[in-house]
Amino acid sequence: MKTQQVLNILKVASWVIFFGLCIKPGAMLISTFVSLFINPLGARDLYLGLDLHEIYEFNKFHYAVLIGLMVTIELTKAYLFFWVVKTISKLNATLPFSLDMYNMISKMSKISLQIAITAIITSIYSQYLYYKMLHFKPIDTETEYLYLAGILYVIALIFKKGIELQSENELTI
Amino acid sequence: MAIIVNLDVMMAKRKMSLNELSEKVNLTLSNVSILKTGKAKAIRFSTLEAICNALDCQPGDILEYVEER
Numbered sequence: 035m036k037t038q039q040v041l042n043i044l045k046v047a048s049w050v051i052f053f054g055l056c057i058k059p060g061a062m063l064i065s066t067f068v069s070l071f072i073n074p075l076g077a078r079d080l081y082l083g084l085d086l087h088e089i090y091e092f093n094k095f096h097y098a099v100l101i102g103l104m105v106t107i108e109l110t111k112a113y114l115f116f117w118v119v120k121t122i123s124k125l126n127a128t129l130p131f132s133l134d135m136y137n138m139i140s141k142m143s144k145i146s147l148q149i150a151i152t153a154i155i156t157s158i159y160s161q162y163l164y165y166k167m168l169h170f171k172p173i174d175t176e177t178e179y180l181y182l183a184g185i186l187y188v189i190a191l192i193f194k195k196g197i198e199l200q201s202e203n204e205l206t207i
Numbered sequence: 208m209a210i211i212v213n214l215d216v217m218m219a220k221r222k223m224s225l226n227e228l229s230e231k232v233n234l235t236l237s238n239v240s241i242l243k244t245g246k247a248k249a250i251r252f253s254t255l256e257a258i259c260n261a262l263d264c265q266p267g268d269i270l271e272y273v274e275e276r
Contacts, residue, residue, distance in 0.1 A: 207249075
């Protein structure tokens with residue numbers, strides 16, 4: 035009963051985080067569109083104080099590429115949390131070890147790795163822009179998603195072993 | 208698997224149905240069926256004891272080892 039209550043709370047919290055993560059890339063895309071085609075002042079506050087007007091003034095192509103990379107990271111994060119919601123919804127507390135769970139956790143590991151790789155590319159690109167412009171603050175790398183990918187991979191392996199043990203237990207009369 | 212379960216042979220000798228056996232050994236019909244069809248991966252000693260008691264036989268009457276080639 036307690037486990038089910040915790041799972042229900044986690045499900046609600048995951049949905050809230052998922053919707054929250056969808057707002058950022060949407061807002062950034064709209065601000066970028068406004069800054070590129072309507073009013074360049076939009077580049078000064080893309081989302082919660084994100085100021086990239088220096089890159090905009092330097093080169094619009096670099097500006098668009100950097101925003102594209104940042105939006106990709108945010109969209110992938112939202113996609114990751116979509117899978118978190120799906121995993122929690124499908125989790126059976128009585129028989130947790132199933133092929134579906136293993137596949138979903140493996141998928142989350144791969145998505146986390148994608149986020150980490152995109153974040154590293156974004157960081158390298160922003161470092162390149164820093165060296166070109168000399169007064170632009172490079173964007174920090176989100177290496178925590180690399181660790182998350184590793185941890186999720188290990189959890190997936192544990193689930194795989196759990197499936198073997200569970201099926202053996204089910205076929206023990 | 209190298210271990211063969213000859214439960215159906217013993218059940219036929221004792222003229223016992225699957226339903227009767229499952230009631231006597233306190234197992235579900237599906238579990239007894241899994242055992243009978245050779246799909247079981249393992250058997251508990253307590254289960255083996257209950258089956259031998261119900262069928263009045265020895266473990267060797269139910270379980271047979273056949274070398275895999």
